[in-house]
Amino acid sequence: MKKLLMIPGPTPVVDSIREQMARDTVAFGDPGFIDDFKQVLKDLKELWSCDGEAFVVAGSGSLAMEMALANTLQAGDKLLLASNGFFGDRFIEIAERKGIDLTLLQAEWGQTITPEQVDDKLKDGGFKAVALTQVDTSTGVLAPVRQIGEVVAKYDDVLFIVDGVCSVGGEPVDLEADQIDVLFTGSQKAFGVCPGLMMLWANQKSLARREALGQIPEYYCDYQKWLPIMQDPAKYFATPPINLIWALQESIRLMKQEGLEQRYQRHEKNAKAMQQAFEAIGFRILADKDHRAHTLSNLLYPAGIDDLAFRTKLAEEGVQAAGGVGQYAGKMLRVGHMGNADQHTMIATLAALERTMKHFQSDFELGRGVSAYLSALEQS
Ligand SMILES: Cc1ncc(COP(=O)(O)O)c(C=O)c1O
Incomplete structure (x- = not known):
């Protein structure tokens, strides 16, 4: 049977996406592939209203979680984590390893942290970011991203980081409308692509934060390493997963068609x-x-x-x-x-x-x- x-996740991969995985692999400098990669990045930015940069990097959702924190916060910075379950809690260890000063709001499993709770904590002052998981896969809870985004936006220097691994492409979410500064997902969930890619959107405000951090300890997930490639995919930093990027292109084509x-x-x-x-x-x-x-x-x-x-x-x-x-x-x-x-x-x-x-x-x-x-x- x-x-x-x-x-x-991973979710069923339809034939037209799978066929992209089976194509003859070409050089990453191949002009056709470079055009395809450019199109993918352009579509990602347009579809999720990103005025900054979209990053497509080989790795899973957890890499994107680390990339999001690494490029926005440094040791000693205050992060408010609104966790609705196991995947929200995954941010705890990432933040602790980086010496980030963590304040934790944890919902009872099955419920969600509310905008009021976030507001109450932010009133204490000094926070540099709020992190939230839109759909925590451990509980099946959908967080009120738009309302929490409205709260976070009242605080000038606070970035809003949203884990959309189990939501982007399936639940409404948009950087501009939801006032999100960093959003990310993985290829294997609502995009319906095989596991292996992470996609991250960083708006101008969050890119400016990265600039201000100077050199960061991370190498592979440093925006500064990837920015030249995302702006011009003809350049090399680390080998792009060519067939997965084609598969992503087909997945986006299906989304636009629908x-x-x-x-x-x-x-x-x-x-x-x-x-x-x-x-x-x-x-x-x-x-x-x-x-x-x-x-x-x-x-x-x-x-x-x-x-x-x-x-x-x-x-x-x-x-x-x-x-x-x-x-x-x-x-x-x-x-x-x-x-x-x-x-x-x-x-x-x-x-x-x-x-x-x-x-x-x-x-x-x-x-x-x-x-x-x-x-x-x-x-x-
Ligand atoms: C909401 C959420 N965040 C992060 C992750 C981690 O992603 P990955 O397993 O691709 O590293 C998952 C995985 O299921 C997830 O559901």
């Missing part, structure tokens, strides 16, 4: 229908109803179901889903529904979940999830 890739607004609406409609279906199957959704992500769902099992046994059976039924992390390890099923995964895939996933549930609960009535999904879509 074909295995459906329904973990929250339209970003339509893409966000598709994600929202689909997520709401999937979430009704999950509940009809018997799962409980961890995230507060008002703050649910549209890119994935974090599900709590009905009583008596063992996580590992369930996921093992689900894999036999043809669906790969993820377990929980941190305090929800062994207690949660995480299902991705973002990027280019289509409705056929959603229905097949729900049917496999139902067959699996039936295996553990003999009185489970098949069809409940699929029916809830179809009805919800029809009504939306």
Whole structure:
């Protein structure tokens, strides 16, 4: 049976993107490739309203997290971290290793830090940046980025850094409209490209901060090393992942063809229908109803179901889903529904979940999830 890739990243890679990975690799100085790379950077800046620079670098989302902090803060600088879970907390170690002076706001898992909480802390003064994860993949919570951006913007010298690894390309986000200074993501989530690339947007204000820092300890993730290449991809700093950049170009072409607004609406409609279906199957959704992500769902099992046994059976039924992390390890099923995964895939996933549930609960009535999904879509 074909295995459906329904973990929250990597997500299914459609044929036209995969074909780019299989192309004959050319020299990074090839004029055709240089034009393609330029187009990718131009599109990224335009689509997410960046007046500064977009960076496309080989590496995963964690590299982008480090790059964001390394180029905006130095040892002793004050960072306010608004964490909604495991990935928000990942900033703690990065900041500590750099000697950044960290103030931590941590939401109970399933809830989000509010704009008021951020404002209260910022009033203490002296902060250089606020970091926030738009969708924390450990909880499935969608943070109120726009409202927190409005708060941060009241404080002149404070940069707003947003981890969009599980959101960009699936949830509405925009540097200008959300007053974000640094935004980043990875190729493997809502862009629907294989893992291996990070994309980071830095606006003019945050580029000026980098200038002011002078020499920084980092080498590979120093903006100064990459800026000449992002401004002119004919130049060399470190070998670009040529086929992945072509794959990204195709992913962006698909996004432009669909339209970003339509893409966000598709994600929202689909997520709401999937979430009704999950509940009809018997799962409980961890995230507060008002703050649910549209890119994935974090599900709590009905009583008596063992996580590992369930996921093992689900894999036999043809669906790969993820377990929980941190305090929800062994207690949660995480299902991705973002990027280019289509409705056929959603229905097949729900049917496999139902067959699996039936295996553990003999009185489970098949069809409940699929029916809830179809009805919800029809009504939306
Ligand atoms: C919100 C968020 N931030 C950061 C990361 C880290 O990205 P990566 O695993 O690509 O290093 C992830 C990974 O799932 C994530 O979901």
